[in-house]
Amino acid sequence: MKAIEQSIVQEKINELANQDVYVHLETTNGAYASHFDEKAYNVGAFIRNAQVTYQHGKIVSTGGSYRVGLKLNLGWVYAEGVTDFEIDDKGRLLMAGHDREGRLMVALEISETPFSHEADVHE
Amino acid sequence: MSNQHVVVIFPHPDDESFGASGTISKFRAEGIPVTYLCGTLGEMGRNMGSPVFANRETLSSFRRQELTEAAKRLDIDVELLGYRDKTLEFEPKDEVADYLREKLEALRPSLVITHYPGYAVHPDHDALAAAVVAAIGQMKESVRPEVWMHAISNYHEEDLGEPDYIFDIEPYWEQKLAAIQAHLSQADGMMSLIDNHDQKSEQTARLKTERFYKWTFT
Numbered sequence: 001m002k003a004i005e006q007s008i009v010q011e012k013i014n015e016l017a018n019q020d021v022y023v024h025l026e027t028t029n030g031a032y033a034s035h036f037d038e039k040a041y042n043v044g045a046f047i048r049n050a051q052v053t054y055q056h057g058k059i060v061s062t063g064g065s066y067r068v069g070l071k072l073n074l075g076w077v078y079a080e081g082v083t084d085f086e087i088d089d090k091g092r093l094l095m096a097g098h099d100r101e102g103r104l105m106v107a108l109e110i111s112e113t114p115f116s117h118e119a120d121v122h123e
Numbered sequence: 124m125s126n127q128h129v130v131v132i133f134p135h136p137d138d139e140s141f142g143a144s145g146t147i148s149k150f151r152a153e154g155i156p157v158t159y160l161c162g163t164l165g166e167m168g169r170n171m172g173s174p175v176f177a178n179r180e181t182l183s184s185f186r187r188q189e190l191t192e193a194a195k196r197l198d199i200d201v202e203l204l205g206y207r208d209k210t211l212e213f214e215p216k217d218e219v220a221d222y223l224r225e226k227l228e229a230l231r232p233s234l235v236i237t238h239y240p241g242y243a244v245h246p247d248h249d250a251l252a253a254a255v256v257a258a259i260g261q262m263k264e265s266v267r268p269e270v271w272m273h274a275i276s277n278y279h280e281e282d283l284g285e286p287d288y289i290f291d292i293e294p295y296w297e298q299k300l301a302a303i304q305a306h307l308s309q310a311d312g313m314m315s316l317i318d319n320h321d322q323k324s325e326q327t328a329r330l331k332t333e334r335f336y337k338w339t340f341t
Contacts (some may be wrong), residue, residue: 001178024179030169031209031245035277046167046209086178094178096171101311103169107179115180 001084001096004066006059009085012093013057013068016110023050023070023077024109049114052077065097068108079108127155130232130268131199132223132255134162134211134247136190137309139197140302142273143236145292146333147197148299157199158230160223161190162251165309167208173311185308193305197298202226212250219250220257227258232268235259239272239336242279260340271335286334293331 028044054070054077062080070077081097088094092111099105109115129150131139139147139159147157166183177185187203194201204222206214227235238252252272259270274283292299304310 001175026167026179028167028169031247035244035275038277084175088178088180092180094180096178098171098175102171102173102175104171104179105169109179116183 001086001094004059004083004085004095006061006066008087009059009066009068009093009095012087013059013070013110016093016112017054017056019112020051020053022111022114023052024048024107024111024115025050025077025079026107027079027081027105029105030103049117050077066095068095070110077108079106081106082108127233128230129155129157129234129236130160130227130230131157132160132162132235132237132251134206134245134251135165135168135208136161136186136193137165137303137306138238138248139199140193140299140306141330142238142275143333144193144197144299144302145295145331146236146290146335147199148295149290149292151198152295157197158232159194159199159201160204160226161201162204162211162247163206163208164190164203165208168309170309170311172308177308182308186306189306189308193302196301196305206251209247211247214250216250216254216257219254220261223254223258224261227262227268228266231266234269234271236271236273236335239274239279239283242272242274242276242283244276248275256338264340267340270338270340272338273333273335283336287337288335290333290335291331292333296331299330 026046033040033042052072054072057070060067066082067080068082082095083097086094092109094109096104097106131143133139150157164183165186168182171177190201237255238248240249240253240256243249243252259267271288
């Protein structure tokens with residue numbers, strides 16, 4: 001992954017609009033958050049292979065990181081704190097936000113084909 | 124010795140290195156075979172290497188390679204159970220237990236090492252360990268392996284008391300470090316968890332002893 005280049009990401013978001021796509025959306029502060037800090041709360045959510053069609057999407061700079069919103073016919077997909085991106089060899093738009101130690105805090109990925117469903121031990 | 128076989132069952136590549144690799148090395152030094160049944164590929168881990176080299180979609184491939192390397196360094200066999208990281212607690216426990224029992228009946232271990240259900244912090248740890256207990260609980264007493272459990276929650280000793288086995292693994296410290304470092308995407312995160320933690324010396328001391336509770340089937 002590399003630092004977000006807003007225009008490239010925006011172009012890819014536009015390219016993937018108005019068609020069936022698969023989304024991976026995730027945020028987490030880790031399963032050990034309250035183990036190492038009793039005052040912390042464990043929070044996290046992920047949805048993998050949600051099939052959506054978005055009318056349009058936008059990446060917005062917040063100075064330091066980015067927010068990405070995709071407008072669905074009946075709703076929204078949204079991620080905040082995105083810092084890095086990659087368009088991988090499958091043409092998928094992978095975006096993630098990492099903390100100072102390089103740990104993933106948020107991810108938003110958009111693909112024309114489903115993301116791998118489970119650990120494929122025979123791969 | 125020849126009829127002994129240790130099977131280690133944890134959900135994530137690196138659980139074996141962090142929690143039991145000193146003990147594993149001790150068994151290997153005694154010529155006892157060790158097999159690691161690894162539940163998932165840790166594909167939802169937060170550590171992506173330092174500097175970051177993995178992404179959410181490539182992490183599983185890295186972690187599979189890292190596990191292979193760690194297993195080589197520890198001289199153990201690995202079998203992947205094929206579950207998905209962070210979802211084990213949502214799988215039907217009976218199905219996981221049946222699958223584990225099938226694996227264990229093929230491997231015929233004399234000892235199984237797993238987490239202590241309810242005292243293992245990560246939901247995958249607790250869920251897989253609970254399925255291990257269910258699986259072994261169904262086995263006939265005559266073939267039932269001994270079960271040792273690794274408890275890691277902060278106040279587990281208040282509930283469980285002192286562990287039944289406390290191994291000083293200082294003699295195997297090099298193997299343990301090598302195994303931990305084989306998990307490249309995780310190693311920095313794991314070491315900084317230790318270094319950054321308030322009780323640095325206590326955490327390091329903890330790593331140099333491995334402690335297990337023996338489970339009693341009633």
